[in-house]
Amino acid sequence: MDDSETSGQLEEALERLHTAGPERDGWLSNHAPMVVEALAAHGQSGAVHRWVDLYQDKLEDFPDRVAPVTDDNWREALGDPRRIADWTDHFSRTLAERPWRDGLAEWWPRLLPGLYGGATHTVIRVGHAVRALEAGEHAPRVTELAHALGYWAARHQPVTGVAVLPGAPTAMGSLDAVPAIEPGHLGFRNRLAAVRRLPSWADDVTDPDTARARLTELVRAATHRYATHGHGEPTMLVHAATAPNAVLRALDSLPRDQWAPSLHAAWAASAAVTAMYAPAEAVAWTPPARLTAEEVMERALAHGDEHVIKLTDTALDIGDDLALAAALRAVEMSEPLVG
Structure with a gap:
């Protein structure tokens, strides 16, 4: 991201979006702050307001406050979605009083076990906010991190009681070994509750640099796998790649001793x-044409769907042909955004 080219449009878009809440219809996530950051990061900052105009009907007012979150009561407020505004206030104060990396480092290990909340959009939004701040520290970007962390804290949702199965040496092999949940469960939360067995992978990694390398491998494998397995659920399977990529994006802003735990949490997510939305079998798929990264992003922007844009954003981070093919597969399978 060339910050000199993106800051004005991105700042304006974030300020516009911070009057809206992080959810709509009671639970669905507001993707707009993540999408405008992704567009700005890939040379499409001039399109952010036009895209927000198309998405505008999906925005709801920011929720009401209940009671302040404090250093004494935050544990009781963790995971309470009624406290979204209270948590956002808390992180706004925290990041006003200290450098944002210090606040992130304090709260990351507290929030990491609950990254399933909001269908993993909570950590994904944080990952986008961190990347924007790494490109340039502007006030609306700090505010966006406060909103993202507040959303994560309010939707904090751990998963426990999962039996560990044998994994494979590679991330792709271990993803292939993930058993699907029993059929009949509707909705993310019910499906998540049905996850009872997951293979282990990279659970012996403690070295920070190895953790980064394995996390990079996981993001690549999950993105590649979307090209052949995304038809299981074209929207939700995007998160098998974008959630670990959000964690990967945050690593350089975190203490190195948090990198290995971040890898383990990202793998579990x-x-x-993958278990929740895996198709019965893979399908062979070849894109109709080999496009450049810029052309793939232009296709995603023209399509407009928020998950398509965010998977394309991750695919461009990887940059190889199969990753770009996965992004085109998402374009093909997803409903376009219509204003």
């Missing part, structure tokens, strides 16, 4: 999403 990616594997859980």
Whole structure:
């Protein structure tokens, strides 16, 4: 991201979006802050307001406050979605009083076990906010991190009681070994509750640099796998790649001793999403044409769907042909955004 080219449009879009809440219809996530950051990061900052105009009907007012979150009561407020505004206020104060990386480092290990909340959009939004701040520290970007962390804290949702199965040496092999949940469960939360078995992978990694390398491998594998397995659920299986990529984006802003735990949490999230939405079998798929990264992003923007844009954003981070093919597969399978 060239910050000199993106800051004005991105700042304006974030300020516009911070009057809206992080959810709509009671639980669905507001993707707009994530999408405008992704567009700005890939040379499409001039399109952010036009895209927000198309998405505008999906925005709801920011929720009401209940009671302040404090250093004494935050544990009781963790995971309470009624406290979204209270948590956002808390992180706004925290990031006003200290450098944003210090606030992130304090709260990351507290929030990491609950990254399943909001269908993993909570950590994904944080990952986008961190990337924007790494490109340039502007006030609306700090505010966006406060909103993202507040959303994560309010929707914090751990998963426990999952039996560990044998994994494979590679991330792709271990994703292939993930058993699907029993059929009949509707909705993310019910499906997540049905995840009872997941294979282990990279659970012996403690070295930070190895953790980064394995996390990069996981993001690549999950993105590649979307090209052949995304038809299981074209929207939700995007998160098997975008959630671990959000964690990967945050690593450089975190203390190195948090990198290995971040890898383990990212694997569990990616594997859980795979279990929840895995198709019965893979399909062979070849894109109709080989396009450049810029052309693929232009296709995603023209399509407009928020998950398509965010998977394309991750695919461009990887940059190889199969990753770009996965993004085109998402374009093909998803309903376009219509204003």
